[in-house]
Amino acid sequence: MTMRPSVRDAMLAAVPSLRAFAISLCGNVDRADDLVQETLLRAVANIDSFQPGTNMSAWLFTILRNLFRSEYRKRRREVEDTDGSYAESLKSHPEQQSRVEFEEFRVALAKLPSDQREALILVGASGFSYEEAAAICECAVGTIKSRVNRARTRLSELLAIEGADDFGPDHATRAILSAGGRS
């Protein structure tokens, strides 16, 4: 299992995105980083089973997802429990308004069922195709599509409801709606 520089570089290049995926899965930066570390250890130990010509990033995502799910089964409740360390990690963000948005969004995201959440993130943020996401999640392409759709719908419902609780009905909605126009 000697690693050539090109393999190591490909792994390193995948790390930022792996972290983002891990954080959105477990909502806790420290645990996410442990998950990434374990993923890299597994990957290196099993580098011989990496198929040349396939996507290194997708392979690592698959390993990470499997690790997360086996851990998730062990401590089902705890995993959903976010402790604000994610918000902490965003502390450097310059725009106050964005941080409010981020925080609301993160809370809503954490409430999605994990299969919907992972599908949405893989397709909507990590940039995988539906086919790649289906391979990573070991399910049918149609299943991924419907999970993504349900995730989006649920997310917008959650954001609308959260806003109603805290700031009146329009707050979260407006945050969402104005976000689109900003850039």
Next chain:
Amino acid sequence: MQTDALIRKVGGGRLSREDQRRLGDILQRVYDDVVRQGVPDRFKELLSELDGHKGGADSDQPAHAQGSEGSHDSGGLVEAKAFPHSKGSAS
């Protein structure tokens, strides 16, 4: 009230394309915010440690110095230098 009505439609089924796009934008920004943090040192160190273990640190030549074990050398494995992002390559 208008925005409220806008989101209410959701109950009926699919989100409008516009709402999908807006949700997508936020999701992407939240995600990218982490991505922009780059590779923490801990992972750089980890990988070069794991690597150094087997072979000569970051030299070009594969682990020849480590002796006989290098014979099978996983040759074809990394031969594919570029990892083409094969779309839809199911397992």
